[in-house]
Amino acid sequence: MRITKTALHALRLEMVHPLKTARGTYSAREGFVVRLEDEEGRVGQGEAMPLEEFGTESPADCERALKEGLNHLERSITPLPPGEGRGEGATDPRLDPRRLPLPLGEGWGEGLQTRTPAARHAVEQALLDLEAQRRNVPLSQLLAADARSVVHVNALLGAASPEALAQEARRAVAEGYETLKLKVAGRPLAEDVTRLSAVRDAVGAAIRLRVDANGGWTEEEARAALEALGRYGLELCEQPVAPENPEALARLSEHSPCPLAADESLALPDVTQHILKHPETVGILVLKPMVLGGLLPTLSLAREAAKRGMDAYVTSSLDGVIARAGAAHLAAALPSGRYASGLGVGHLFKDEPGNHPFRPVQGRIQIPRTPGLGVN
Numbered sequence: 007m008r009i010t011k012t013a014l015h016a017l018r019l020e021m022v023h024p025l026k027t028a029r030g031t032y033s034a035r036e037g038f039v040v041r042l043e044d045e046e047g048r049v050g051q052g053e054a055m056p057l058e059e060f061g062t063e064s065p066a067d068c069e070r071a072l073k074e075g076l077n078h079l080e081r082s083i084t085p086l087p088p089g090e091g092r093g094e095g096a097t098d099p100r101l102d103p104r105r106l107p108l109p110l111g112e113g114w115g116e117g118l119q120t121r122t123p124a125a126r127h128a129v130e131q132a133l134l135d136l137e138a139q140r141r142n143v144p145l146s147q148l149l150a151a152d153a154r155s156v157v158h159v160n161a162l163l164g165a166a167s168p169e170a171l172a173q174e175a176r177r178a179v180a181e182g183y184e185t186l187k188l189k190v191a192g193r194p195l196a197e198d199v200t201r202l203s204a205v206r207d208a209v210g211a212a213i214r215l216r217v218d219a220n221g222g223w224t225e226e227e228a229r230a231a232l233e234a235l236g237r238y239g240l241e242l243c244e245q246p247v248a249p250e251n252p253e254a255l256a257r258l259s260e261h262s263p264c265p266l267a268a269d270e271s272l273a274l275p276d277v278t279q280h281i282l283k284h285p286e287t288v289g290i291l292v293l294k295p296m297v298l299g300g301l302l303p304t305l306s307l308a309r310e311a312a313k314r315g316m317d318a319y320v321t322s323s324l325d326g327v328i329a330r331a332g333a334a335h336l337a338a339a340l341p342s343g344r345y346a347s348g349l350g351v352g353h354l355f356k357d358e359p360g361n362h363p364f365r366p367v368q369g370r371i372q373i374p375r376t377p378g379l380g381v382n
């Protein structure tokens with residue numbers, strides 16, 4: 007594969023309403039789209055949507071890294087030998103992230119991958135898009151030959167009052183969602199109880215409810231909250247306490263009414279290693295490819311977790327269609343599709359394209375069969 011042309015565009019996503027979480031409120035997102043053209047005129051696309059609160063680089067550092075990296079991409083990139091690149095995804099040594107023909111010039115070595123994960127995500131995604139097109143397979147099948155064709159998606163509820171939240175929940179269920187996610191913490195526990203109770207009353211017992219504290223509770227608050235909210239039947243709780251505290255996660259898991267999932271903790275390599283060493287505590291990984299530096303390193307982590315009996319699902323980083331498409335292909339290629347993925351965020355954005363193939367329908371994304379990423 008030879009890259010004959012590169013392009014970098016700024017991408018700003020305005021949100022319809024600010025999204026309030028325990029870690030802050032999002033009203034707009036700033037990122038970049040990378041487009042790479044190969045010698046046969048194919049175009050691969052990748053998106054960088056930094057999420058600094060989750061440990062990625064800033065938009066400015068991302069832009070700098072992308073400009074530097076794209077300069078290196080003018081060099082010819084040797085193609086993977088014929089037949090390589092299909093099959094076992096990132097654990098396949100032939101498609102090992104370190105071997106993927108990413109620009110490995112000055113600064114694009116191991117260090118940069120962790121220092122500017124969003125930039126690396128964009129370039130890697132564009133190269134994978136091209137590679138899958140060259141092999142005439144959907145990106146998901148480049149990652150795993152047995153990738154699923156359907157990805158279940160959870161709805162993210164963001165309404166302010168219990169009544170509005172219940173209404174939003176009813177609408178999501180009517181649209182076909184079977185898993186709903188609510189933000190908790192950052193407010194008195196009694197208010198979260200009222201909100202969860204209103205949603206559970208609105209949707210009945212069969213719908214799965216997951217909550218996300220974004221690390222907003224102390225250990226004591228988390229213990230009380232899990233007990234109080236657990237009465238309404240929780241599928242899981244994402245990141246109940248601060249990311250740096252895996253020991254607290256382990257203590258909480260002993261009495262928690264639901265499985266705990268690590269999200270923000272996964273941006274910290276040492277904490278991630280600790281979680282992998284103690285799979286009996288945090289049983290689920292919440293994978294953000296933007297934070298983890300790309301689809302391949304994320305798939306590698308999911309496979310490491312699966313070896314230890316842990317589960318994983320993918321979520322958006324509140325990003326655009328291109329990044330969400332890559333995340334959907336990845337979700338289809340994960341060892342297990344047991345948990346719904348957090349890819350139902352398109353409605354949060356003012357300029358969300360109307361009819362793209364990665365818009366959930368009936369709470370599901372049908373992975374397109376077109377070669378590559380499938381976003382035009």
Ligand SMILES: O=C(O)CCC(=O)C1=CC=C[C@@H](O)[C@@H]1C(=O)O
Binds near residue numbers: 347
């Ligand atoms: O998981 C979802 O349904 C959507 C993604 C989502 O909730 C998040 C994306 C990015 C930052 C956070 O606010 C939040 C999360 O913590 O998972």
Ligand SMILES: [Mg+2]
Binds near residue numbers: 220244245269292
């Ligand atoms: Mg989360």
